[in-house]
Amino acid sequence: MAKFLVLPRVLRRRLAQSSHERELLRRAQNGDREAVAVLLGRHREDVGRLCFQILREREKAEDAAQEILLRAFEKMPQFRGESEFSTWLYRVALNHCLEIKRTLARRESLFGGEEEARCTADFSPRSDTKMALETALDALPETLQIVLVLRQWHEKSYEEIGAILNLPTGTVKSRLHEARREFRRIWEAQNEEI
């Protein structure tokens, strides 16, 4: 009988992890520098990557990542623990990056020439595949682009993507399906042109 009451090892580890994470979050909310450092170390790479994948410029991405992490730790008392910390952080990061991207797009539409010249000056060598990938991604609507980024590069599950974007799993699946179909169409059209 006692055998049945013992929790499986995976579940026990997960529970232990979540309680450890909760403790860490509580300490970070109280301003414990050590806890903040641990959380920063865990999540900064993911946030940095996400920023670069959306903004495509190293400096801008790094500034955005700084701002996101600072905001996140500043707003820690507002984190209610209803979702995973990483999910919440991804949500904050996505909102911030998309806001920057929209601002940049608006500015570019106003001062198109200047921005273009600046981009050319900042240009770092990219392979053709990378360029093609970025072009195809940019051609997608923002909603499809985001689900694709989270799935392909961050290997998030449908449930996790749903939690980040506040969408039901079914919607995530259909968006992902549409995103893949659209991306493939654009990619093939690009290859035909070449």
Place this chain on the structure above:
Amino acid sequence: MKKFDANDEFPPDIAAAFDSYSTPPLSRDFEARFWTQFEARRGRYRGFAGFLRRLWEIEIEGVAVWRLAASTFSGGAACALFFGCFALFAMPAETPRAAPESLPEIPATPRMAFDARHFYAREWEEFGLVRPPRIAPQKRQKLENGGEISCISFENGWV
């Protein structure tokens, strides 16, 4: 061997392109910069001013509460204005059900009696002329040749 699912996965060339996409690592001073700014921001929330600032910066779903309140208030005011104007212009004009009460009689004053004829007469007097003749009713005259003529008669005689 895993089968390629065209509906849920990318073909190998696209999957390879995604896999080969690399992102640059964060710069070395990333963490140092973070801590500098972290401490600077922490300082902003110290003391009573910090407490007020924290209240001011409370957010719901990433939107500051004061912004939400302001937009709600302005939206409400705009709606109220719209519906107020709508109600005002859509209101039907009421037909009076009873005859209006007769106005009290105004006593005649010399000024009120000063009509066009009096004015004309006064003009004559002021210019030192004779009093203007009064228009007499027209009289029909029979002519010798059998025709008729209407004449205007004045006090001074026929014209």
